[in-house]
Amino acid sequence: MLQLKDIKSVYFVGVGGIGMSALARFFKYEGLHVAGYDRVATVLTRELEHEGIDIHYEDDITQVALNYHDRESTLVVYTPAIPETHKELTYFRAKNFDVRKRAAVLGLISKGMNGVCVAGTHGKTTISSMTAHLYKQSSVGCSAFLGGIVNNYKTNFLHDKQSRYVVLEADEFDRSFLHLHPHLALISAMDADHLDIYGDAEQVNEAFLEFIERIESGGVLLYKAGLPIEDVNDEIELFSYSIEEAADFSAFNIRLVNGLYHFDMKSPFGTIKGFKMGVPGLVNVENAVGAIGLALLGGVEAHEIKAALPTFEGIRRRFQYRIKSDNLVFIDDYAHHPEEIRATLKSVKAMYPDKKITTIFQPHLYTRTRDFATGFAEALDACERVLLMDIYPAREVPIEGVDAELIKKYIKQAEVQVVKRDELFETLIKGKCEVILTLGAGDIDKEVPLLEEKLREFISNY
Incomplete structure (x- = not known):
């Protein structure tokens, strides 16, 4: 197995994935040769x-450059989304x-650093990004x-x-987060x-408990x-967070001011008043409480957090306004x-209680649609109108009887x-x-700028 110091070239099979691309950027930043394959060109590629x-x-x-054919200095990284029959992957293995x-490489890079690992079946991207911003804008870095x-x-x-801290999104898919070393x-x-991976909810819980066991002695959950x-x-400290019930880190006095939430927070570090959000949505207040907790536990000062939080501009495709006008919100x-x-x-609904909500939803994966069809329906029933697109298959083949219907x-x-x-x-x-909401993890993002353009033209003719 190559050590980091021996690697001169890194080749990515599936470089366009969000996690893979972050690794590609790291190795490029380190001055290595970096190249890769992906199925389709995207904004990210x-x-x-x-x-x-x-x-x-x-x-x-044959399209892989010669300097990536030296196995003494080339690391090959792949994502589980790539099929085992992939020709390039088969070649490198042979x-x-x-x-x-990808997860093993991330574990290798982060080992020995103070890993701030954010896990969860939802919310982890926003919380990890907020956390990184709070650290980045502080003296901790x-x-x-x-x-x-x-x-x-x-x-x-x-x-x-200069910083020993590394913030990592800890992905439960394929048990990837079990390669990490959280502090x-x-x-x-x-x-x-991901019941195609785990089988049932009990196995999902077991994986998260294994993740907890990987937290370093003296660390915090x-x-x-x-x-x-x-x-x-019992060698780690435990703290809870919430905006709805009693917890070690909890928001109170939550109020909506000009479309953005302000709040105060109780914490083991005392009561801290005057937090202001930079991104909309009540769900992001809860995400912020978690991120603030991680920042305080890592040594970021309260005044640094209060200054940084309202400057967080959000994440591409996470509660992202495309149109915000008197006539239409998208x-x-x-x-x-x-x-x-x-x-x-x-x-x-909390922000627009008197408006009709139309949701365009593209289901992601046949297995997820099969396993959660009733759950999707119950969630979507909260809006007035639903437009369902065909299922985005990603790595899967169709399952008989499983579709948007x-x-x-x-x-x-x-x-x-x-x-x-x-x-x-x-x-x-x-x-x-x-x-109007567009929701989904597939290629619905390709439709978003087209819809925005057409909707802007449409409302200009009101």
Whole structure:
């Protein structure tokens, strides 16, 4: 196995993934040769190419430059989303290259640092990004590998050679987070998800308990109040956080001021008043309480946090306003699990209680749709109108009887239609449009700028 000091070239099989691209940026920053393959060109892959990372879009080993064929100095990194039959991956394995999963490489890089690891079946990208921002804007500083593009920095990777802290999004998919070495850890949610990997909710819980066991002796776990966390490692400290119930870190006096929340907070460090959000949504107040807790526990001063929090500009595709006018509000969000959809809609309804909400949702994965069809329907029923797109398959093959119609069948109150991609805009404007949400983790993001353009033209003709 190669050591970090021996690596001169790094080749990524699936470089366009959000986690993979952060690693690619790290190695490029370190001055190594970096290249990779991805299935399709995206905004993110184009950004990587602009940063000097060579990418091609065909599974063809002849397109891999010669300097990546030296197994004595080349590390090959792949994502679990890549099929085992992939020709390039098969080639590197057959030639006995050092081939590692993304999570193993992240664990290798972060080992020996003060890992601030944010886990949870939802909320982890926002909390880890907020946490990184709070550390970055303080005297403590941090590096960070994040699961979203932070608007403040236009990247998912932050580098700070002076800081021992590294903020990491700890992904439960494929049990990836079990490669990490947390010093401080946060768990935001332990809902059943990725049942194609885990089988059932009990196995999901077991994986999170294993993650807790990986926290260093003398380290800290911060968890959302109410999670089934007990009888864990007695060599670590435990703290809870919440905005709805008693907890070690808890928000109170929450109020909406000009579309953004202000709040005060009780903590083991005393009561701290005067926090102001820079991003909308009640769900983000809870995310902020978790991020503030991690920052305080890592030595960031309260006055530094109060100054930094309102400057956090959010994450690409996380409660992101595309249009905000008197005539129309258009928000784009990555929510792809029933609990995420429920939280997003709760936030939107709190902000626009008298407006009709239309949600465009693209289900992500056949297995997730099969396992949570009723949950999706119940969450989506909180809005007045639902437009369902076809399922985004990602790594999966179709499952008989599993499609968008399955979700539609369980929706009881909302007006609902299954809509083809090329009919989306025309169908949308046939109804009353006041607040529009686009939700999903697939390629719905390709439709968002097109919808924005057409909607701006549409409302200009009101």
